[in-house]
Amino acid sequence: MPTTTIAGREIHVDDDGFMTEYDEWNEDLAKELAAAIGIGDLTDGHWKAINFLREDYKEQGETATLRRVTASGGIPTKELFQLFPKKPARKMSYVAGLPKPVGCV
Amino acid sequence: MTDAPFVPDFGDDDDERKIAFICSKGSLDMAYPALIMASGALEQGLEAHIFFTFWGMDMINKKTMGDLKFSPVGNPATHMPAALAPLPGMQTMATARMKKQMEELDIPDVPTFLTHLSDMGCNLWACKMSVDMFELDEAGMIDELDGVLNVSDFIEIIEGAQTIFV
Numbered sequence: 001m002p003t004t005t006i007a008g009r010e011i012h013v014d015d016d017g018f019m020t021e022y023d024e025w026n027e028d029l030a031k032e033l034a035a036a037i038g039i040g041d042l043t044d045g046h047w048k049a050i051n052f053l054r055e056d057y058k059e060q061g062e063t064a065t066l067r068r069v070t071a072s073g074g075i076p077t078k079e080l081f082q083l084f085p086k087k088p089a090r091k092m093s094y095v096a097g098l099p100k101p102v103g104c105v
Numbered sequence: 106m107t108d109a110p111f112v113p114d115f116g117d118d119d120d121e122r123k124i125a126f127i128c129s130k131g132s133l134d135m136a137y138p139a140l141i142m143a144s145g146a147l148e149q150g151l152e153a154h155i156f157f158t159f160w161g162m163d164m165i166n167k168k169t170m171g172d173l174k175f176s177p178v179g180n181p182a183t184h185m186p187a188a189l190a191p192l193p194g195m196q197t198m199a200t201a202r203m204k205k206q207m208e209e210l211d212i213p214d215v216p217t218f219l220t221h222l223s224d225m226g227c228n229l230w231a232c233k234m235s236v237d238m239f240e241l242d243e244a245g246m247i248d249e250l251d252g253v254l255n256v257s258d259f260i261e262i263i264e265g266a267q268t269i270f271v
Contacts, residue, residue, distance in 0.1 A: 013111060
């Protein structure tokens with residue numbers, strides 16, 4: 001399993017660079033991950049999505065799809081596209097320190 | 106590892122990709138493929154278009170969109186004896202079963218799915234000729250519709266798009 005160092009912390013990642021160890025993540029790291037993919041300041045909107053993804057992953061054992069973040073997390077899809085431009089499902093998973101979603105919808 | 110952190114490539118700088126689907130069928134099982142693929146494409150940051158034509162109009166007609174059917178008749182993939190498929194009640198049963206399977210997979214029903222796609226930025230177009238043929242008006246079609254286009258206009262809009270006919 002490859003590792004990489006972000007902001008002085010060594011983290012385990014998969015072949016695409018997504019974190020693989022749930023417990024290696026914390027909020028400070030999230031800020032660094034976001035900055036690394038061009039998302040500047042994390043707003044309350046970002047945190048709402050990130051926290052939902054973290055909680056949902058703990059319960060479901062897999063990363064929520066975009067549809068699920070809207071339907072169960074209550075965050076409108078349009079807003080997710082604004083917060084995490086172009087590829088919200090993957091980008092928010094990355095910032096939340098989770099694997100990219102496997103579900104299609 | 107090198108000093109630079111290893112970060113996923115989200116391909117944000119890639120050339121703009123475009124994809125288009127033509128939905129020409131009005132059965133439940135033929136409604137889902139384009140909707141699911143369009144959603145995947147939009148999640149990947151592509152510009153997506155769906156053109157509804159002929160029986161595909163049932164997908165955006167408010168009267169029919171929530172009540173599309175799946176028929177096992179003539180469909181060997183159901184693995185049902187061919188003589189049983191046309192029996193009364195079989196279509197209702199097969200439709201209910203497919204809807205349940207979709208629900209279990211967290212796949213929304215067709216009207217909800219179209220709203221979801223529109224929220225993702227999908228362009229939804231109705232075919233002018235089909236609108237005339239089925240005597241539909243804008244009030245009778247989904248509110249998320251981006252417009253009614255003739256074929257020439259649609260072909261112009263999807264210039265350069267990968268196009269999939271369903």
